Amino acid sequence: MGVKSVFHYRVVGTDTYAFTEMQKRIQQLKPEKASYPMTCALHLSVSKQATNDTRELFVLTFDDKPRKCFLMIKDCIVEADRDMSVLMERTKSYVPRQAVTISGYQYRIGDFMVKIGVALLGNAGNTRGVIVEIEYTPCHLIEMARGILEEFTSNLGPFEDNLTPIGLNFTERADAPSTSGVLSSTHVLSIRATVQESQRIGFHSNGTVW
Amino acid sequence: MNNYECYLHGAVNDAQWKAFLMSKLKGLSTSYAVPFHYKELVFKSAVQGIAQIELRARCDLSSEPHKWTVRSTSLPNVKPKMPVLVRSVIDAQVSDNIHTFLELAGYKYDYEFVSEGTESIALIKDRRCVITVSKIFRTFDGSGRNDEDSLTPGFSLVELTTTATTDEDLNHAADELNLIAEYFAPISLVKIQHTQIKASKASAQPIKQTLAQGKKKG
Numbered sequence: 185m186g187v188k189s190v191f192h193y194r195v196v197g198t199d200t201y202a203f204t205e206m207q208k209r210i211q212q213l214k215p216e217k218a219s220y221p222m223t224c225a226l227h228l229s230v231s232k233q234a235t236n237d238t239r240e241l242f243v244l245t246f247d248d249k250p251r252k253c254f255l256m257i258k259d260c261i262v263e264a265d266r267d268m269s270v271l272m273e274r275t276k277s278y279v280p281r282q283a284v285t286i287s288g289y290q291y292r293i294g295d296f297m298v299k300i301g302v303a304l305l306g307n308a309g310n311t312r313g314v315i316v317e318i319e320y321t322p323c324h325l326i327e328m329a330r331g332i333l334e335e336f337t338s339n340l341g342p343f344e345d346n347l348t349p350i351g352l353n354f355t356e357r358a359d360a361p362s363t364s365g366v367l368s369s370t371h372v373l374s375i376r377a378t379v380q381e382s383q384r385i386g387f388h389s390n391g392t393v394w
Numbered sequence: 395m396n397n398y399e400c401y402l403h404g405a406v407n408d409a410q411w412k413a414f415l416m417s418k419l420k421g422l423s424t425s426y427a428v429p430f431h432y433k434e435l436v437f438k439s440a441v442q443g444i445a446q447i448e449l450r451a452r453c454d455l456s457s458e459p460h461k462w463t464v465r466s467t468s469l470p471n472v473k474p475k476m477p478v479l480v481r482s483v484i485d486a487q488v489s490d491n492i493h494t495f496l497e498l499a500g501y502k503y504d505y506e507f508v509s510e511g512t513e514s515i516a517l518i519k520d521r522r523c524v525i526t527v528s529k530i531f532r533t534f535d536g537s538g539r540n541d542e543d544s545l546t547p548g549f550s551l552v553e554l555t556t557t558a559t560t561d562e563d564l565n566h567a568a569d570e571l572n573l574i575a576e577y578f579a580p581i582s583l584v585k586i587q588h589t590q591i592k593a594s595k596a597s598a599q600p601i602k603q604t605l606a607q608g609k610k611k612g
Binding site (some may be wrong): 229239241252255257258260261262263264265266267270271272274275276278293 | 485494497500
């Protein structure tokens with residue numbers, strides 16, 4: 185696993201110009217292309233009145249992993265069968281709120297893996313931005329990969345002013361949970377940020393230095 | 395999709411298990427009895443205002459790396475005319491940090507135990523029935539399974555289960571499970587209501603007495 189950086193590109197209304205433009209630029213590099221569909225559903229605990237502490241449970245599902253889901257509370261991520269989300273609903277200790285669907289593509293360009301998707305909120309499909317994840321695969325040292333990633337990002341388009349860095353990481357820690365590596369923290373952080381922003385409950389960057 | 399599980403419980407002393415039950419299992423099972431060694435952690439919801447829910451995180455100690463499964467079961471549905479107990483079950487395989495996750499999710503660690511025994515599978519009319527024979531151990535250091543730690547000294551627990559997906563299938567499953575239970579006679583596999591066991595425990599009645607009552611009714 186290399187070093188990844190994730191950005192949230194804010195858009196106004198249904199403007200997906202940035203998404204289209206970034207795709208065009210990447211296509212010129214003749215990458216290997218695959219779809220990148222995923223859904224993140226937010227569930228809130230019902231214990232707010234009792235303890236005044238609402239917990240947020242994020243359930244992520246990937247269309248290309250039909251039997252798997254990923255659940256996250258605070259910074260704890262669990263990889264599980266899809267039945268786990270059914271199980272959590274059955275306990276009735278969490279109620280479903282909003283869901284964000286990211287529809288886009290992933291591209292392999294040499295040593296880079298780029299994932300770009302439009303974040304759509306709820307059934308109405310309101311556009312809430314573009315999520316961009318760039319991974320430099322051969323290197324796992326953040327400081328060494330920083331310059332390369334910055335240069336690659338600047339070539340994606342004139343969007344730097346609107347790009348909000350969400351996270352830079354993400355070599356696996358020794359004490360990290362044994363997820364399969366399909367899901368990195370960046371996925372969750374990016375989606376969590378989108379959902380939280382959609383709910384206007386604020387978002388705090390995790391101390392990235394971009 | 396709902397998964398209903400029909401089940402019957404019983405207990406046999408170890409001498410009887412070795413001499414009689416295993417020979418019965420050999421004749422019935424489609425494969426050899428597979429040994430298992432589980433550690434099971436029980437979590438209860440700490441959320442106020444809703445019915446207390448129990449989740450069981452099971453760790454397969456015989457596999458490396460250990461496989462973890464979370465199970466949620468409903469309360470048993472007791473129908474007088476149905477010869478077995480029925481509960482709704484959801485199982486999900488999870489990663490090994492499930493303990494931390496459940497505590498963050500508001501579930502409180504309650505207790506744990508180790509279960510060790512064998513699991514046999516029998517196919518009756520294309521229905522997969524699972525027969526487990528196990529002993530339960532308390533865990534002081536997480537791995538203890540000495541005889542001194544046994545919670546079932548001198549006898550083993552027998553569980554007979556099968557699954558059904560629809561209400562119609564449920565009746566067939568119940569009948570077929572009851573048919574298998576009769577095959578184990580004179581070992582009695584009965585509908586044991588755990589709420590009643592708790593009540594009898596409070597009044598100092600041993601589990602064997604409850605089983606004996608079930609046997610008379612059967």
